Amino acid sequence: MGPQHPSTHGVLRLVLELEGEVVLKCTPVMGYLHTGIEKEMETRTYHQNVTLVDRIEYLSNYNEEMAFYQSVERLFGLEPPPRARYIRILMSEMNRIASHLVYLGSAAMDLNVSSVFLYCLQDREKFLDLSEMVSGQRMMPGYFRVGGVAEDLPDGFMAAARAWLDEVARNVDEYDGLLTDNLIWRQRLDNVALLSREDAIALGGTGPVLRGSGVPHDVRKILPYGGYEEFEFDVAVETGCDAFARYRVRMEEMRQARRIALQALDRMPDGPVIVNDRKVALPPRAELARSMEAVIHQFKLVSEGMHPPAGETYVATESPRGEKGYFVVSDGSNKPVRVHVRAPSFYNLQTLPAMVEGRPLADIVVAIASIDIVLGDVDR
Amino acid sequence: MGETSILDRLSHSVPWDRVTAAEDRGRAVVQVPADLLLDVLSAARDTLALDTCVDVTAWDRLPKQPRFEVVYLLGKAGAAERLTVKVLAVGDPPRLPSATVVYPGAGFPEREVYDMYGVVFDGHPDLRRILMPDDWEGHPLRRDFSLSEEAVEFKGHIPKVPSQIIPYFPPGSPAGSGGKTPR
Numbered sequence: 001m002g003p004q005h006p007s008t009h010g011v012l013r014l015v016l017e018l019e020g021e022v023v024l025k026c027t028p029v030m031g032y033l034h035t036g037i038e039k040e041m042e043t044r045t046y047h048q049n050v051t052l053v054d055r056i057e058y059l060s061n062y063n064e065e066m067a068f069y070q071s072v073e074r075l076f077g078l079e080p081p082p083r084a085r086y087i088r089i090l091m092s093e094m095n096r097i098a099s100h101l102v103y104l105g106s107a108a109m110d111l112n113v114s115s116v117f118l119y120c121l122q123d124r125e126k127f128l129d130l131s132e133m134v135s136g137q138r139m140m141p142g143y144f145r146v147g148g149v150a151e152d153l154p155d156g157f158m159a160a161a162r163a164w165l166d167e168v169a170r171n172v173d174e175y176d177g178l179l180t181d182n183l184i185w186r187q188r189l190d191n192v193a194l195l196s197r198e199d200a201i202a203l204g205g206t207g208p209v210l211r212g213s214g215v216p217h218d219v220r221k222i223l224p225y226g227g228y229e230e231f232e233f234d235v236a237v238e239t240g241c242d243a244f245a246r247y248r249v250r251m252e253e254m255r256q257a258r259r260i261a262l263q264a265l266d267r268m269p270d271g272p273v274i275v276n277d278r279k280v281a282l283p284p285r286a287e288l289a290r291s292m293e294a295v296i297h298q299f300k301l302v303s304e305g306m307h308p309p310a311g312e313t314y315v316a317t318e319s320p321r322g323e324k325g326y327f328v329v330s331d332g333s334n335k336p337v338r339v340h341v342r343a344p345s346f347y348n349l350q351t352l353p354a355m356v357e358g359r360p361l362a363d364i365v366v367a368i369a370s371i372d373i374v375l376g377d378v379d380r
Numbered sequence: 381m382g383e384t385s386i387l388d389r390l391s392h393s394v395p396w397d398r399v400t401a402a403e404d405r406g407r408a409v410v411q412v413p414a415d416l417l418l419d420v421l422s423a424a425r426d427t428l429a430l431d432t433c434v435d436v437t438a439w440d441r442l443p444k445q446p447r448f449e450v451v452y453l454l455g456k457a458g459a460a461e462r463l464t465v466k467v468l469a470v471g472d473p474p475r476l477p478s479a480t481v482v483y484p485g486a487g488f489p490e491r492e493v494y495d496m497y498g499v500v501f502d503g504h505p506d507l508r509r510i511l512m513p514d515d516w517e518g519h520p521l522r523r524d525f526s527l528s529e530e531a532v533e534f535k536g537h538i539p540k541v542p543s544q545i546i547p548y549f550p551p552g553s554p555a556g557s558g559g560k561t562p563r
Contacts, residue, residue, distance in 0.1 A: 031511040038496075039521055074405055201432050201457045204485035215457045222460040313405050314453065314464070316434075327451065329439050337523075338439035342453075350488045379511055 003032050007110045007365040010375025012349075014364065021360050026353040033379040041339040045305030046072055046146065049339070054140040056341060057377040059102050062088070062095040062131075063319045065144040070225050070315040071326040072146050075308040076280065082269040084148035085227035090264040091134065091143065093257040094161065097168055098127040099320035100250045100257075100372075104175060107247070107369035111188050116175055123171055126164050133157050146306060147281050148274025158265055165258050165265075172254050179247075189244035193355040193367035196241060203354060204347035207322025208253070209371050212246035214239040219318040226317070231260045243370035250372070253320075280306050305334040314342075321345050321372055345377035386428060386463055393423040409464040414476055417467050421452065421482045424463055430454040433483035434462070438469075438493045442523040446470045448497050452479060452486070469499045478504040496521035 002013040011032035017025040037052045044052070053068045054061045066088055073080070080088070105120030128138040133154050135141035143150050179185045195205065200213040210217050218235040220228040236252035238245035274281045282301055283294035310332040316325040322344030329338040348371045355367040386408050387401045399420065400411040412420045424430045435453040452465040469476045478501035479486040490501045491510040498519040501507055509516065518525055 031509075031513070034511040036520065039525075039527065042523075043527060077405075202484050204433055204488075206434075210457065217458045222458070223462075311405070312439075314407065314435075316462075323434065325435065327435070327437050327453075338521075340435075340437040340439070342435040342437075346488060346492075347485065350485065 001364065003029075008368060008375075009106060009373050010378075012368070012373065012375055012378070014352075016361070016364075018361060021362075023356050023359060023361055023364065026356050026364070028349050028352055030349070030375070030378050033375045035380070037380045038339055038341065042336060045334045046308070046336065047301075047305050049336070050142050050144070051140070054142060055376060056343070056380055057319055057321065057324065057345070057374050058139065059374055060092075060095050060099040060320045061139055061141055062091040062143070063099075063317065063324065065141070066092050066226060067315070067317040067319065067324045068326050069144050069146055070317055071313050071328045072308060074313045074315050075311060075328060075330055076146065076306075077309075078147050078275060078277070078280065080148045080275060081272050082227075083152075083271045084273045086264045086268050087149050087153060087273060088144060089227055089231065090161070090261050090268075091131075093261040093264070094127055094130065094165070096257045096320045097165075097254045097261075098124045100254050101127075101168075103250055103320075103369075103372040104247075107366075107372075108179065108185075110365050110369045111185070113179070113185070116178060119171065119175065123168055126167070130157070130161055130164060133160065145274055145281065147277060148272070150274075152273050158268070161261070162265055165261055169255070169258055172251065176251055180251075186244065188366060189242065189247060189370075190240075191242050191244075192359070192363045193243040193246075193370050194241050194359075195351055195355050199354045200241075200351060203351045205322070205351045206344050206347060207318070207320070208236075208246045208249040209322065209348045209351060211235065211237050212249045212370075213241045219316045219323050223316050225315055228260075231263050233257075233260050243366050246370045246372075307332060307334050312338075316342075319344055321374065321377065322348060341377075341380055343377045343380060345371070345374050349373060349378055386461055389428055390420075390423060390463070393427045394420050407464050408462065409466060411466045414467055414470065417465070418477050418479070418482060420465055421454070421479055424454050424465070425482055428456075428461070428463065430456050430461060430463055432457050433479065433485040433489075436479065436486050436489035436493060438497045438499060438521075440497065440521065440523040446474065447522075448474045448499055450476060450493060450499060454483075474499045475502060476500070477502050478507075480504055495519070498522070 001016055002008045003011040013029040015027040015029060016023055037056060041049045041052055050065060053064055057064045101120040101124045105117040108116035131141055132138050135143035195213050197213045200210050216235045216237045221235050233256045236249045238248045278297040283297050287294040288298060308330045310330055312329040314325050314327045316323050324344055325342040327340040328336050331337045352367060356364050398413055398416060402409050432455050434455040438448055438450045441447050441449055446468045448469040450467050450469055454463045476499060478490060490504055493499050494507055495509040495512050496519055
């Protein structure tokens with residue numbers, strides 16, 4: 001099956017051994033989207049690398065940048081100012097909603113519910129407009145920086161974000177009504193792609209795959225990073241262990257993400273959006289006209305980049321697909337010696353054989369959709 | 381902090397004089413010799429109840445020897461406890477016992493480490509390349525594997541090999557030494 005199969009959400013090949021309609025053995029074969037990002041990152045400065053980072057988990061760019069900068073900032077021992085932390089969390093949580101909307105749309109599309117797909121992508125499109133407001137880009141924003149974010153939020157953004165969050169809340173309830181009690185949807189998802197709690201833990205599943213199997217494991221809650229400890233939210237857990245449980249987890253997560261985003265909007269602090277450390281952050285444009293010092297810092301940062309202290313680090317974060325972390329090794333130069341991405345889709349794919357073996361062939365489509373795979377994340 | 385106590389608790393179940401434990405930027409790290417690896421991993425699973433292998437990766441320490449350090453990140457589902465186990469792989473090809481007997485979740489990432497660095501994991505049930513094509517030569521994430529352009533079958537195309545795109549400077553060499561590649 002695959003690699004050119006529409007329901008694999010990318011280029012994934014599955015070698016299947018069948019007996020009639022029943023899958024005896026499933027072996028995922030990946031690498032079709034391998035672009036050597038980890039190797040490329042070793043030849044670029046920390047600032048240039050964000051271009052590559054954005055392209056790994058391409059449905060949730062803000063969460064991805066968040067993960068990368070958590071590790072780099074841990075190397076520096078930096079803490080971004082409060083406003084920057086709130087902006088990051090606001091963008092990440094809105095991105096989480098947009099990413100789950102793509103899951104919902106494409107999972108529904110795989111089961112031939114094409115109207116939900118259109119609705120979901122319409123909502124996501126509006127998030128992409130918001131992304132364009134803050135960063136100038138719909139995807140691959142490159143908006144976060146080491147020690148903060150690139151620019152302050154533009155005028156009118158807070159109101160636009162609030163309007164979108166309200167609209168999405170109404171729409172998610174509507175999709176919930178369309179799907180949750182829909183007989184066909186239930187028959188296709190209930191008790192399909194079963195993954196026991198033990199298998200999910202042993203095979204390294206994270207995110208909605210693990211939470212759908214009854215483990216309340218959310219990195220934002222257990223190992224708070226980037227300021228999440230200041231926010232109130234509940235971890236969505238379902239004990240069904242099947243595709244329907246994962247669907248319910250993501251629906252609830254969209255509501256919780258909205259809750260976090262609204263708290264960030266309500267309590268958005270004033271102040272700078274990036275640290276005042278000239279070895280890391282560019283000096284403000286106005287300073288360049290007056291201060292020779294600022295020009296030197298600007299020149300050094302643009303031409304050479306920043307030099308984190310030697311050492312290695314790993315910071316776990318919660319991407320929409322599970323635990324995402326960057327293992328970064330620095331030798332004190334301006335380029336990393338090693339960047340390894342702990343990719344949630346890669347580990348979640350490892351659970352796929354356990355979900356589909358001994359089950360009918362048609363369930364594979366549901367199983368792949370239920371782990372919400374992003375092949376850019378698997379193959380890097 | 382909970383992380384220091386993890387090292388204390390581990391110290392009762394492994395020969396502590398042969399491992400180096402440290403606290404590094406909030407991470408509990410133990411450096412173990414290769415022959416103790418499986419003992420430490422089993423102890424982590426059985427006495428510390430770290431039930432999941434969160435990540436396995438490696439990095440190339442060139443020019444230091446032995447070159448390859450494999451890093452295991454262990455965690456507990458639903459809890460904040462984390463333990464990083466580091467081990468140096470020696471030999472040519474570098475060899476290590478496979479962690480899959482203790483943590484089945486190490487299956488895919490060990491294949492990735494083998495693919496990218498050529499570290500052979502003895503006892504792995506299915507040690508094949510995972511991201512690179514099966515007939516690929518070499519291990520691309522090694523530091524002495526230069527970035528180069530792959531030959532493509534276009535008419536009149538002369539591939540730039542070895543890398544003229546981004547030259548490789550061995551650590552410690554004067555910058556701008558002409559980009560000689562060590563291979």
